[in-house]
Amino acid sequence: MRLVLVGPPGAGKGTQAQFIAEHLQVPKISTGDIFRANVSEGTALGRKAKSFMDRGDLVPDDVTVDMVRDRLADSDAAVGFLLDGFPRTVPQAETLDDVLREAADAKLDVVLELVVDDDEVIRRLSGRRTCRTCNHIWHVDFDPPQAEGVCDLDNGELYQREDDKAETVANRLHVYADQTAPLVAYYAERGLLVGIDATGPVDDITSRALHALRPFGAARTED
Numbered sequence: 001m002r003l004v005l006v007g008p009p010g011a012g013k014g015t016q017a018q019f020i021a022e023h024l025q026v027p028k029i030s031t032g033d034i035f036r037a038n039v040s041e042g043t044a045l046g047r048k049a050k051s052f053m054d055r056g057d058l059v060p061d062d063v064t065v066d067m068v069r070d071r072l073a074d075s076d077a078a079v080g081f082l083l084d085g086f087p088r089t090v091p092q093a094e095t096l097d098d099v100l101r102e103a104a105d106a107k108l109d110v111v112l113e114l115v116v117d118d119d120e121v122i123r124r125l126s127g128r129r130t131c132r133t134c135n136h137i138w139h140v141d142f143d144p145p146q147a148e149g150v151c152d153l154d155n156g157e158l159y160q161r162e163d164d165k166a167e168t169v170a171n172r173l174h175v176y177a178d179q180t181a182p183l184v185a186y187y188a189e190r191g192l193l194v195g196i197d198a199t200g201p202v203d204d205i206t207s208r209a210l211h212a213l214r215p216f217g218a219a220r221t222e223d
């Protein structure tokens with residue numbers, strides 16, 4: 001199965017990506033992992049990407065696309081894949097369609113959207129508190145330390161990372177909505193989009209996802 005996973009920051013996308021990919025027995029391919037692999041292996045693309053990152057610039061689209069194209073050509077992706085973090089925009093989605101068609105005469109089977117409303121995302125992320133000593137992350141509601149503001153593991157001081165402040169989270173959600181709404185519409189028009197409620201226990205979300213994906217997998221075996 002060739003699958004793209006989309007969802008807002010704080011939707012638990014990384015965790016679900018891993019579980020779903022394991023169940024479907026396809027590689028989980030995230031842009032973060034691809035970047036790190038290319039940089040650490042010192043590939044030409046990795047060096048190019050690093051030169052932008054070192055200057056604090058965004059890695060240009062064509063570099064990202066080339067890295068994804070290379071990764072999808074690896075033999076383990078022949079059985080399918082779960083893409084996390086790509087595409088982010090409609091032009092990237094169009095490029096992905098081209099890459100799949102040219103490389104394998106293939107197309108995406110489904111795009112799974114993790115749906116979490118903004119208030120829930122803000123509650124999840126803005127409740128996070130990070131230990132200055134060991135970087136362990138606690139949560140004021142879901143996983144509170146015994147004493148407020150103090151890490152249970154090493155008595156380190158807990159603080160709220162800039163990324164987790166409610167204003168920052170709200171801003172990230174705006175950026176996400178602006179970028180992703182057209183992408184989601186693009187896939188919905190093509191009949192590829194399926195959304196699931198991504199609130200509640202992690203295992204329940206995974207079950208919901210696998211259930212929602214079943215018709216797409218079944219349709220493919222009948223090809």
Ligand SMILES: [Zn+2]
Pocket residue numbers: 131132133134135136151152153154155156
């Ligand atoms: Zn700690």
